[in-house]
Amino acid sequence: MDMKKTLKEFTKGILRENPVFVIALGLCPTLAVSVSLENALGMGLAASFVLLFSNLLISAIRNIVPARIRIPCFIVVIASFVTIVELLMAAFSPQLARQLGIFVPLIVVNCIILGRAESFASRNTVFLSVLDGLGMGLGFTLALSLIAVIREFLGSGKILGHVLFESFPPATIMILAPGALLTMGLLIGLINLITSRNKG
Amino acid sequence: MQNKLSLSISPHIRKKESITRIMWTVFLCLLPSGIAGIFIFGIRSLWIIFACISTAMLTEALILFLRHKKLAIADGSAALTGLLLAYNLPSTFPVWMACVGSFFAIAVCKQAFGGLGRNIFNPALAGRAFLVIAWPKYMVSFSKPFIYVDSITAATPLNLLKQGRIESIQQAGLDYFDMFLGNRGGCIGEVCIACLILGAIFLLWRRIISWHIPASFITTLALLTFFLGGPQVGQADVLFSIMAGGVVLGAFFMATDYVTSALTDKGKLIFGFGCGLLTFIIRKWGGYPEGVSFAILIMNATVPLLDRFCSPRIYGYEKNT
Numbered sequence: 001m002d003m004k005k006t007l008k009e010f011t012k013g014i015l016r017e018n019p020v021f022v023i024a025l026g027l028c029p030t031l032a033v034s035v036s037l038e039n040a041l042g043m044g045l046a047a048s049f050v051l052l053f054s055n056l057l058i059s060a061i062r063n064i065v066p067a068r069i070r071i072p073c074f075i076v077v078i079a080s081f082v083t084i085v086e087l088l089m090a091a092f093s094p095q096l097a098r099q100l101g102i103f104v105p106l107i108v109v110n111c112i113i114l115g116r117a118e119s120f121a122s123r124n125t126v127f128l129s130v131l132d133g134l135g136m137g138l139g140f141t142l143a144l145s146l147i148a149v150i151r152e153f154l155g156s157g158k159i160l161g162h163v164l165f166e167s168f169p170p171a172t173i174m175i176l177a178p179g180a181l182l183t184m185g186l187l188i189g190l191i192n193l194i195t196s197r198n199k200g
Numbered sequence: 201m202q203n204k205l206s207l208s209i210s211p212h213i214r215k216k217e218s219i220t221r222i223m224w225t226v227f228l229c230l231l232p233s234g235i236a237g238i239f240i241f242g243i244r245s246l247w248i249i250f251a252c253i254s255t256a257m258l259t260e261a262l263i264l265f266l267r268h269k270k271l272a273i274a275d276g277s278a279a280l281t282g283l284l285l286a287y288n289l290p291s292t293f294p295v296w297m298a299c300v301g302s303f304f305a306i307a308v309c310k311q312a313f314g315g316l317g318r319n320i321f322n323p324a325l326a327g328r329a330f331l332v333i334a335w336p337k338y339m340v341s342f343s344k345p346f347i348y349v350d351s352i353t354a355a356t357p358l359n360l361l362k363q364g365r366i367e368s369i370q371q372a373g374l375d376y377f378d379m380f381l382g383n384r385g386g387c388i389g390e391v392c393i394a395c396l397i398l399g400a401i402f403l404l405w406r407r408i409i410s411w412h413i414p415a416s417f418i419t420t421l422a423l424l425t426f427f428l429g430g431p432q433v434g435q436a437d438v439l440f441s442i443m444a445g446g447v448v449l450g451a452f453f454m455a456t457d458y459v460t461s462a463l464t465d466k467g468k469l470i471f472g473f474g475c476g477l478l479t480f481i482i483r484k485w486g487g488y489p490e491g492v493s494f495a496i497l498i499m500n501a502t503v504p505l506l507d508r509f510c511s512p513r514i515y516g517y518e519k520n521t
Binding site for chain 1: 296300330334337
């Protein structure tokens with residue numbers, strides 16, 4: 001198999017087909033959870049775990065699942081992995097589980113995961129699907145962390161809970177809903193600018 | 201002879217009006233109110249006004265440069281945005297925060313949408329809304345008029361009304377004449393009604409603004425206050441509700457912004473009605489004591505719909521097409 005092409009399935013999720021900034025999927029957790037870097041990393045890792053294993057399992061069973069009921073099958077697979085993540089998180093990091101709250105169980109209906117299952121894992125080999133899941137998960141985590149760093153820095157003057165400046169009162173708007181939309185809109189604009197320059 | 205017979209394409213009649221001329225006229229008409237504000241709240245107001253205008257113009261120049269556009273900062277639109285934003289801030293507001301607000305107004309609310317003429321929301325008001333949500337504590341500390349010491353703060357009459365501490369203007373220790381001249385706590389450019397009216401009359405006389413939006417805005421607010429504002433019909437202080445807060449500044453100078461208000465006369469009347477209604481709702485039931493800026497911003501969002509709804513019949517066509 002062509003090595004370069006294989007690698008592309010992994011790297012495409014990071015920038016060229018970034019799930020948040022380019023495909024614009026999974027925006028609900030992105031907007032809600034990105035108030036602090038800690039939450040963003042937790043959410044990103046949880047979603048990546050589910051993405052990796054659901055891609056793996058779904059590509060493995062792709063030939064035995066009847067086409068007409070594939071979506072319910074995918075949901076069952078995804079929900080199983082989400083339950084695993086939820087229980088693991090509650091057991092080993094209860095504070096993070098409390099902070100993320102409803103958004104951990106909501107990974108079940110995260111568009112990125114179902115989207116990858118439907119458009120990639122159900123049509124490709126296990127190996128490629130795993131690469132795709134890893135790349136997409138990494139892209140999602142990176143995007144979430146980027147938004148979270150900006151919002152946490154401007155909105156509460158901290159990074160990962162460490163206070164960086166105290167002499168300036170932080171802009172509360174950045175950790176509220178408008179801050180999420182502003183940050184995301186401006187970042188999408190910036191990324192479009194960069195990619196269009198690279199092409200032209 | 202040859203020249204007299206040659207035809208050019210329309211328009212054939214030209215006026216001297218231009219964006220630059222209109223913007224600077226509005227700017228001049230707003231100046232008396234700012235001078236009154238500096239006189240009432242002290243020299244600090246001047247620094248805020250200066251900071252807002254210079255940040256707005258610098259930001260505009262920077263972004264136009266980055267976008268490879270003509271550096272049209274002399275057209276006054278950025279300066280006007282900065283001035284209006286400063287007029288919407290209390291005189292105790294930290295200067296660097298005012299600069300951030302001004303930067304946000306120009307960079308995000310105006311240039312990110314494509315620059316002059318393409319912004320959906322009034323940049324000055326959006327800048328104010330940003331500051332209200334970002335640093336709420338600093339947006340509600342108003343200095344007392346004619347004291348000139350930053351540490352002495354006073355609630356605005358509307359704030360007192362919201363907290364239920366007063367029911368009429370007399371209980372706040374003010375009379376209508378005080379309100380008219382600006383002897384009350386408030387934002388820099390909104391307190392001196394006399395100066396604002398002076399500027400507004402000039403703009404109306406030069407037909408730079410039309411009467412529709414201010415008239416329907418203020419009438420709606422007055423009627424709603426008369427019928428629903430007090431404990432019983434007719435008990436509310438209607439004149440106070442119009443003179444308090446930023447109604448006069450908002451109705452004449454900000455709701456009438458060409459870019460973000462309706463085009464047709466009918467649309468303008470509906471636009472003004474919506475502003476009045478939303479202002480009343482926010483004042484009466486909302487979390488903030490004053491609702492003019494949010495009311496105008498919300499109505500800004502309806503302008504494309506209003507323009508479509510009120511589009512005039514094209515000459516030679518049936519009405520409903």
